[in-house]
Amino acid sequence: MRAPRQTFSYPYPHPAVTTDVVVFTIHDGELNILLVKRANPPFAGCWALPGGFLDIDEDIDTCAARELEEETGLGGLYLEQLYTFGKTQRDPRERVISIAYYALVPLDVLATPHAASDAADVGWHRFDELPTLAFDHADIVHMAHQRLVAKLDYSTIAFAFMPESFTLSELQNVYEILLRQPLDKRNFRKRILSLDLVEETGRQRRNGKHRPAREYRARSAKRVEIIK
Amino acid sequence: MRAPRQTFSYPYPHPAVTTDVVVFTIHDGELNILLVKRANPPFAGCWALPGGFLDIDEDIDTCAARELEEETGLGGLYLEQLYTFGKTQRDPRERVISIAYYALVPLDVLATPHAASDAADVGWHRFDELPTLAFDHADIVHMAHQRLVAKLDYSTIAFAFMPESFTLSELQNVYEILLRQPLDKRNFRKRILSLDLVEETGRQRRNGKHRPAREYRARSAKRVEIIK
DNA sequence: TTGACAATGTGTACATTGGACACTATGGTG
DNA sequence: CACCATAGTGTCCAATGTACACATTGTCAA
Numbered sequence: 001m002r003a004p005r006q007t008f009s010y011p012y013p014h015p016a017v018t019t020d021v022v023v024f025t026i027h028d029g030e031l032n033i034l035l036v037k038r039a040n041p042p043f044a045g046c047w048a049l050p051g052g053f054l055d056i057d058e059d060i061d062t063c064a065a066r067e068l069e070e071e072t073g074l075g076g077l078y079l080e081q082l083y084t085f086g087k088t089q090r091d092p093r094e095r096v097i098s099i100a101y102y103a104l105v106p107l108d109v110l111a112t113p114h115a116a117s118d119a120a121d122v123g124w125h126r127f128d129e130l131p132t133l134a135f136d137h138a139d140i141v142h143m144a145h146q147r148l149v150a151k152l153d154y155s156t157i158a159f160a161f162m163p164e165s166f167t168l169s170e171l172q173n174v175y176e177i178l179l180r181q182p183l184d185k186r187n188f189r190k191r192i193l194s195l196d197l198v199e200e201t202g203r204q205r206r207n208g209k210h211r212p213a214r215e216y217r218a219r220s221a222k223r224v225e226i227i228k
Numbered sequence: 229m230r231a232p233r234q235t236f237s238y239p240y241p242h243p244a245v246t247t248d249v250v251v252f253t254i255h256d257g258e259l260n261i262l263l264v265k266r267a268n269p270p271f272a273g274c275w276a277l278p279g280g281f282l283d284i285d286e287d288i289d290t291c292a293a294r295e296l297e298e299e300t301g302l303g304g305l306y307l308e309q310l311y312t313f314g315k316t317q318r319d320p321r322e323r324v325i326s327i328a329y330y331a332l333v334p335l336d337v338l339a340t341p342h343a344a345s346d347a348a349d350v351g352w353h354r355f356d357e358l359p360t361l362a363f364d365h366a367d368i369v370h371m372a373h374q375r376l377v378a379k380l381d382y383s384t385i386a387f388a389f390m391p392e393s394f395t396l397s398e399l400q401n402v403y404e405i406l407l408r409q410p411l412d413k414r415n416f417r418k419r420i421l422s423l424d425l426v427e428e429t430g431r432q433r434r435n436g437k438h439r440p441a442r443e444y445r446a447r448s449a450k451r452v453e454i455i456k
Numbered sequence: 457t458t459g460a461c462a463a464t465g466t467g468t469a470c471a472t473t474g475g476a477c478a479c480t481a482t483g484g485t486g
Numbered sequence: 487c488a489c490c491a492t493a494g495t496g497t498c499c500a501a502t503g504t505a506c507a508c509a510t511t512g513t514c515a516a
Contacts, residue, residue: 007237013284014242017314017325056241056323060314084312084327086245086288095284097245097325099312169493186495187475209484210491397464414466415504437513438463 015086015095019064020051020137022082022144023072025105026161030126031177033141034071034113035133037121042092043134045120049141051098052116064101071122072111078104078160078224082144090136098135102144107170108163152178156197156225159218165201167213168192195227243314243323247292248279248365250310250372251300253333254389258354259405261369262299262341263361265349270320271362273348277369279326280344292329299350300339306332306388306452310372318364326363330372335398336391380406384425384453387446393429395441396420423455 023034035047050071054063061079069075079101086097105111113122125131133141151157152175161174172188192198199219204212251262263275278299282291289307297303307329314325333339341350353359361369379385380403389402400416420426427447432440 005239007239008241009235009237010242010244011233011235012244012281013236014238015245015282015284016238016240017243017245053240054243054314054325056243057316059316060312060325081311083309084288086282086327088285088287097282097288097327099314099325167493184476185493186477189494190496191474206483208491211482211484211493213493395464412505413464414506417465418467419503434512436463437461439465439511439513441464 013095015097016091017054018051018096018098019054019060019067020049020098020100020140021064021068021071021079022049022100022102022141023068023077023105023111024102024127024144024148024161025109025111025124026107026174026177027124029173029177030128032124032126033130034111035123035125035131036071036116036119038134039118039120046134047125047131048134049100049137050116050122054099060099061101064099064103068101068103070116071113072105073114074105074109074111076222078157080224082140082147085136085140087136098140100140100144102148104148104157104160106161106163107166107174149178151224154226154228156218156220156223156227159197159221160224162218164221165203165205165215165217167205167215168198169213171198171216197227241323243325244319245282246279246324246326247282247288247295248277248326248328248368249292249296249299249307250277250328250330250369251296251305251333251339252330252355252372252376252389253337253339253352254335254402254405255352257401257405258356260352260354261358262339263351263353263359264299264341264344264347266362267346267348274362275353275359276362277328277365278344278350282327288327292327292331296329296331298344299341300333301342302333302337302339304450306385308452310368310375313364313368315364326368328368328372330376332376332385332388334389334391335394335402377406379452382454382456384446384448384451384455387425387449388452390446392449393431393433393443393445395433395443396426397441399426399444425455 025032034050036050038044038046038048050067052067054060065079068077082100082102084097084099088095090096115122158174162171168189172183176183197219198216201215201217203215205215206212253260262278264278266272266274266276278295280295293307296305296307310328310330312325312327316323318324343350386402390399396417400411404411425447426444429443429445431443433443434440
């Protein structure tokens, strides 16, 4: 909630600063992102990224985490600054600089979005079938996806999608969804195991009427590392 | 130059927004960056990155390019957004968000810095012996260097340091300086040539009392590409 | 003119990595 | 106990990366 009637004056014009967050998760084998339907102009009724204005005494990362938590009710997610967007005409009201972030929600977390006061609706959307987005948010989403896919190759970022414990098939499935291509099971397991990124929990996972799978956990959970 | 007496008012407090640029070049076999000595508080007399306030109707990239040109007199340099820094206490005067960029100046370009009006001095500093920097500029420099070195591996960014034409030894030298390690000449040449990134100009370069070197140019000059 | 100098330019052998590929193991279920 | 569905496993070949040494060429000075 922002302050009441009062004004803040500066000897030079200042832009407004917001953070916007691209929240990724995987539902039913598909990559999804969280969108908010705008209640007010500009772009009223249009879908947009969750985000909002930076409080004047709030760190940027904190602002993004706060927006994220307000929309999803979730904290402790992987959150990384992406890029800062600031074309002069990107917001028709005033000059707005948007510091974009992206976040990853683990598979098992039931993230039920909460519509904020200025939102008419909020929900998950399949990445492949996104509606038209407000402002330059399509550019932001595009860059976030590129960054995410690039990071699969040289970091442990995929673990940010995983629950505390998981099977190698589940992990492979996440890679396949993000890379949009099937991977060879043996090569995948060879690579993951040789990188020493996971350890067995010792338990098994019984999923259906078939052989149970070994359960693993990330060796450095909650820490995205650069590899190779 | 910013406007005179007049004030700009907003219903909510707005931070100030600046761009700061880490300008890299190579002189005498050493990596150097451009610093400005501050004439005014805060940090008066302290070295800082060149940069300045974003004009309200100016794109962010344009602002960074303008600051860069004001300090070096150079245009058309490679310039890339790095990260946005905005800790609440990073500037003691008011809340300042700094959108950091980095730029690369080719070897042959005689970049003679011009002290701006608010600078007491300006000049190149060896990256290995940087003075204490104002604000959080040491963090910015550190991140810029990391990004630069990382990009050597998977992009053609090194060519942004090269003149229009160059020898393979000169190119190898740039890699060695940035990576801080000697490279094998045959392997280096094999890799560069097999990637098909350069072509011979047909001319030769006579440098000293020894065999002349073939001159090459980048096949896609002025375009940093992602490779592999 | 020729010999010393200083940097250019070139190829091979080995180790490592990455990719293709098919069958057995195990628990659930009817 | 037979069938089903997914888990789990190893080898061969290709491509890539790395270590390594000597002949070539123009300059310069004796």
